Amino acid sequence: MIVLRHRINSLLSRLLPAAAYRRVGTLLQDYGYFGDFASWDEAARQSDGYDAQVILERVRDAVLKVKAGEARGERDSVLLDEPVYSFPVIAALLRAALQNDGVLSVLDVGGSLGSSYFQTRAFLPPLKRLEWSVVEQPSFVACGKEHFENDELTFFADIAGCLPRRQPTVVILSGVLQYLPEPYAFLPELLQSRFPTIVVDRTLFREEATDRLVIQRVPPFIYPASYPAWLFSRPRFLEFMGQHYDRLAEFESGVSPEFSRVDARLLGFVFTLKAAH
Numbered sequence: 688m689i690v691l692r693h694r695i696n697s698l699l700s701r702l703l704p705a706a707a708y709r710r711v712g713t714l715l716q717d718y719g720y721f722g723d724f725a726s727w728d729e730a731a732r733q734s735d736g737y738d739a740q741v742i743l744e745r746v747r748d749a750v751l752k753v754k755a756g757e758a759r760g761e762r763d764s765v766l767l768d769e770p771v772y773s774f775p776v777i778a779a780l781l782r783a784a785l786q787n788d789g790v791l792s793v794l795d796v797g798g799s800l801g802s803s804y805f806q807t808r809a810f811l812p813p814l815k816r817l818e819w820s821v822v823e824q825p826s827f828v829a830c831g832k833e834h835f836e837n838d839e840l841t842f843f844a845d846i847a848g849c850l851p852r853r854q855p856t857v858v859i860l861s862g863v864l865q866y867l868p869e870p871y872a873f874l875p876e877l878l879q880s881r882f883p884t885i886v887v888d889r890t891l892f893r894e895e896a897t898d899r900l901v902i903q904r905v906p907p908f909i910y911p912a913s914y915p916a917w918l919f920s921r922p923r924f925l926e927f928m929g930q931h932y933d934r935l936a937e938f939e940s941g942v943s944p945e946f947s948r949v950d951a952r953l954l955g956f957v958f959t960l961k962a963a964h
Contacts, residue, residue, distance in 0.1 A: 720949045724900040727868040730915035750800045775938045779957045783857045789815035794855035797863030820849045858882045862889035865917040888955040892921040918951045932958035
């Protein structure tokens with residue numbers, strides 16, 4: 688159900704200082720976010736797609752180095768000299784653990800091969816129990832089970848397969864919603880499970896009243912690909928989530944893609960389930 692998409696803007700914004708990121712941006716005018724399409728199918732027809740097997744192999748090799756202690760972190764298959772922490776996300780995880788007597792159960796939708804788990808695990812204090820459940824596409828699930836699964840980290844092909852085994856209190860949606868063909872069809876299925884906390888991170892939002900469908904073109908030095916992506920209407924998204932969740936926090940989750948010719952910002956949110964009336 689969930690297809691891994693690598694995000695050039697997120698990658699560059701986290702790897703480079705802001706000034707360098709903007710200078711590099713002037714060299715990348717052919718890459719970024721383009722167009723305004725009427726349908727996902729139309730955008731897909733004008734995209735090249737991507738080689739999922741190549742991406743899987745690159746991510747696998749990078750995460751194996753992190754697991755072995757040969758690198759401090761990994762983002763979108765690129766090894767990092769230092770881990771890049773999202774402190775608002777970590778704060779949400781610690782809050783959930785405190786509310787649940789030291790037990791933290793995370794549902795990481797589109798979580799690759801456990802990148803966030805390996806990066807965040809070292810920062811978390813000792814917990815009574817940690818469960819980190821990644822939902823991904825089948826090829827990543829198979830790879831994750833072979834190379835990375837342990838008592839804490841488990842991989843599932845869909846949310847329904849996870850819930851009988853674990854009871855997540857936090858859902859992480861990091862850089863995944865914008866790559867779903869119908870995100871507003873997926874979200875109600877997620878919300879009906881009434882997870883106590885939902886964290887949205889590294890997602891592009893604009894202030895207009897409507898969403899915009901674009902094509903994201905990835906520079907070939909990362910991998911040659913282009914595919915559809917949503918730029919979400921922030922007002923619409925907050926109104927939708929506000930039906931069942933309160934907005935606890937909002938934060939910048941990367942440098943905005945100024946060079947990509949779109950008026951959008953990388954934002955994150957922490958939502959908490961509304962109290963039953």
